Amino acid sequence: MSEARYQPVPVYPPTSSAGSPRLPKSSFRSSDPVLPFGPPFALKQAPSSLWIVIKYIFGVAGLLLLLYYAWIGAKASFHSPLDLVDYEFQTIQSLDAEFLARLDPNAGQPGTFFRDGYPLRSMLAFWELAEREVSDRGLDTCNGQLGRELVEAYHRHQLLYCGSGNFEAVDVSEPSLEVPATAITCAPVHHDDFSNWWPYPAAPCVSTNLRPVAGELRQFHAVGCQVTDQGLKLKEEMGRERFLGTDIIRVDAEECKERIEHTVVVIGRQDQWNPFHVAEDLITTLVSVFIAIRAVPDLVDTRVQLVFSDEFGMDNNHFTPLWDRIGAWPPKRLILDPWTEGTCLTNAIHSVGAGASLLSAVGVGSPYSCASTIVWAASHYYRHLFGLMPPSLSTDTTRRPINVLWISRAKLDAYAQTHNDWSTWRDVRHITNERELVQRLHDGLSDMCAEGQCVFTDARDEPETWALPSGDVQEVRFATIDPTVHAIETQIHFVGHTTILASSHGGALGLSLFLPPSEATIFELQVPSVAGNFHFQHMAYGMGHHYEVLQISRKVDVELVWEALSRRIRITK
Secondary structure, X not given: OOHHHHOOOOEEOOOOOOOOOOOOOOOOOOOOOOOOXXXXXXXXXXXXXXXXXXXXXXXXXXXXXXXXXXXXXXXXXXXXXXXXXXXXXXXXXXXXXXXXXXXXXXXXXXXXXXXXXXXXXXXXXXXXXXXXHHHHHOOOOOOOOOOHHHHHHHHHOOEEEEOOOXXXXXXXXXXXXXXXXXXXXXXXXXXXXXXXOOOOOOOOEEEEEEEEOOOOOOOXXXXXXXXXXXXXXXXXXXXXXXXXXXXXXXXXXXXXXXXXXXEEEEEOOOOOOOHHHHHHHHHHHHHHHHHHHHHOHHHHHOOEEEEEOOOOOOOOOOOHHHHOOEEOOOOEEOOOOOOXXXXXXXXXXXXXXXXXXXXXXXXXXXXXXXXOHHHHHHHHHHHHOOOEOOHXXXXXXXXXXXXXXXXXXXXXXXXXXXXXXXOHHHHHHOXXXXXXXXXXXXXXXXXXXXXXXXXXXXXXXXXXXXXXXXXXXXXXXXXXXXXXXOOHHHHHHHHHOOOEEEEEOOHHHHHHHHOOOOOOEEXXXXXXXXXXXXXXXXXXXXXXXXXXXXXOOOOOOHHHHHHHHHHHHHHHO
């Protein structure tokens, strides 16, 4: 693995040694356009007759071209199935620009609800965009270990777990009268020396014609699906780790009373409340999707529904409004809406197990500073669900404000203290003078603009100003949010328009997933007991953000924090 991933993180205050790290000199452009928002698609005008004729001509020409190449392919018997999969995958990638071109930064109102019926296509398109942006910025990806090369490592070791012949997705446009036998293909990452990111074996899978066991969260009937020798070996290698192979029961026959013909993505989430662990689940979902469509490109243009195989219900599920936007139908929560007898899944993607992600898989105490095109794409995609455009696609040339956001733990701590939920881990991170710190940040920003070089707004008093562009004079705004008392839509709105994000170490920093990639600064305040937890460093570098650690005690040196923050604002202006 490239040594570049062990670059030191800027720490403030600097140590007394001569080799202490220097702060980066990169800067923001104060004239960067404000991030527009709204639903992703503009209303289309009715096509003209001439345009219909042109489309018809090109359609006929395209059909003839496809027939020609089909004839050539039929003659070239030396083509392997993987060659055809590679060609199909390259073909769908070439269509991603069409999707991105349809995004309209000026349509609708902020937060307008919509449901992404074809999320596999959207995710792939934003991955393509992320790769271009990372390449344009010349960022270190550690040889792609958290990007396309990782997906290719999975793909190189794709194997048929059970079934016969070549694995293919079921064409739902021409369903057979009888439901065929089950087939399963899996991609074990631990078979490839390229990546050692995962601390335990992991094997995402794709299945066809699988029958869920009625009332069960994770058990399936595999009809007529003989486990291959490779499949038996994989099951042994997986040990105690769960994957689809450990959840199937082989049966010889079973009637299908209901066929679900759209693609389902089966996800076992690790959390429904902590923003960091939810961010891990969101990112891991993209990893599983990219591996699946690399193996079976035909899935890209299918409608999708998420299926949650965990035991989380609706109580305290703050991220329901986010998950509900992914797929043509609301997610199926098996704990609340179990499978019924005779259900058959036509095409299904089975995510890797919860518990580790690209942000934490290397383990506590092992930092890296790699840009990740997958994490970058995840940020773009989930922001897109709430109408937040990628800055690189914006056509708005107005000045961007400098929005400084403090994420508070005060109400969460107060609740835990009064509801018998206090712990040593909470106590060591509890800031005893947060009110003093917030006031110092407010006063410092206000004083900075007193001479007229900028205009200061306290967005706690005027929250409606947070997403507005700057006027002729640079605008500086300050706000605080406590995720305990705000809806997820509000949290994403504030973080999605933030320039500088600051908070003490805690799950709420997982909301940094919604910062505009490569456009923000993150300050993480850490007490000594937190040392060795690099989750938010990994997230920040994965998305190309500037990141600094501020070493604090429970009673924060407010001048230390203000000095670091003000220095970054001077760079930004």
